[in-house]
Amino acid sequence: MKSAGLLLALWVAAVVHASGQIPQTPPTASKSVFLDVVESTGSSKTVNHWRDISGAYSQTKTSSRELAVTVRNMSALPGEFEIEWYFFGKPASGTGRFLYDKGSKKVTLAPSAYEKVAIDSKELSNRTTRDYYYYGYNYTSGDKADGWIIRAKAGDEVVRIKASNPLLEQMAQDSEAFAKLTKDKRK
Numbered sequence: 220m221k222s223a224g225l226l227l228a229l230w231v232a233a234v235v236h237a238s239g240q241i242p243q244t245p246p247t248a249s250k251s252v253f254l255d256v257v258e259s260t261g262s263s264k265t266v267n268h269w270r271d272i273s274g275a276y277s278q279t280k281t282s283s284r285e286l287a288v289t290v291r292n293m294s295a296l297p298g299e300f301e302i303e304w305y306f307f308g309k310p311a312s313g314t315g316r317f318l319y320d321k322g323s324k325k326v327t328l329a330p331s332a333y334e335k336v337a338i339d340s341k342e343l344s345n346r347t348t349r350d351y352y353y354y355g356y357n358y359t360s361g362d363k364a365d366g367w368i369i370r371a372k373a374g375d376e377v378v379r380i381k382a383s384n385p386l387l388e389q390m391a392q393d394s395e396a397f398a399k400l401t402k403d404k405r406k
Contacts, residue, residue, distance in 0.1 A: 249298030249330070250373040253291040254381040258367070261285035261339050275350035284364050286338040288381075290371065292328035299327045300378070303370040304338050305401055307387070311345035312359040318401050319343060319362070340364070368397075 261283035284306060292298045306320040320341040326334050345361030366383040368391045382388035390396040 247296065248373065249292050249294035249296040249328070250376065250378045251293040252298065252300055252328075252371045252373070252379050253289075253293050254369055254371055254379050255289040255291075256369055256381050257287040258383065259285050259287075262342065275348075277346055277348040279344060279346045279361075281342050281344040282364070283342045284340040284367065286340075286367065286369070288336040288338060288369055289333055290326050290328065290336060291333035292331060295330045297327070297329050298373065299325065301325050301372045302336055303372065305368045305370075306340040307365045307367065307400070308343050308362045309365040311347075311361045311363050316365055316400070317362075321401070340367075 263280070263282040265281075266279045286304070288302065288304075290300060290302060292300075301323055302325075303323040304321060305318060307316050308319045309316050322338070324336055326336065328334060343362045343364055345359060345363050348356075348358045348360075350356055366387045368383075368387050369381045370377050370391065371379040380388060380391045382391055387400075390400050
């Protein structure tokens with residue numbers, strides 16, 4: 220019995236000496252997750268406002284975005300993930316991306332299981348005014364949707380990112396750029 224304890228102590232000493240650190244215990248929760256996102260227009264409505272017989276009119280469009288997110292645990296271990304979402308917009312007649320909606324949901328998954336998460340953004344509105352007869356102008360005001368980012372976190376670690384375009388995905392992977400992007404500039 221004494222020799223078995225001595226052998227174990229020698230083995231631990233050899234492992235610590237060889238690697239320079241104490242051996243880690245095996246993980247007890249999954250950090251391996253797959254995200255699949257299907258995007259569609261959520262609610263959408265258009266209202267036409269006719270002004271007079273000259274043909275001048277304005278049109279107001281209000282719409283939201285809807286995402287169907289499939290979260291799949293890719294590990295043989297159970298996992299608890301926090302799914303975060305961020306929706307971005309920009310002025311209808313300009314530039315300057317801004318955060319207009321965000322949220323999160325905790326998802327607990329058994330090994331190799333999946334769950335579908337439905338996400339609806341807030342609505343954005345824009346208004347287009349056209350006067351072809353007298354003045355010949357088009358004017359657009361309001362905001363329009365410009366993309367989204369979905370992040371999966373295991374604890375405090377971001378383990379997967381999915382975005383509506385490669386630029387947003389690249390910005391989400393850079394912690395400084397992501398912090399700047401998600402700062403609410405409209406307050």
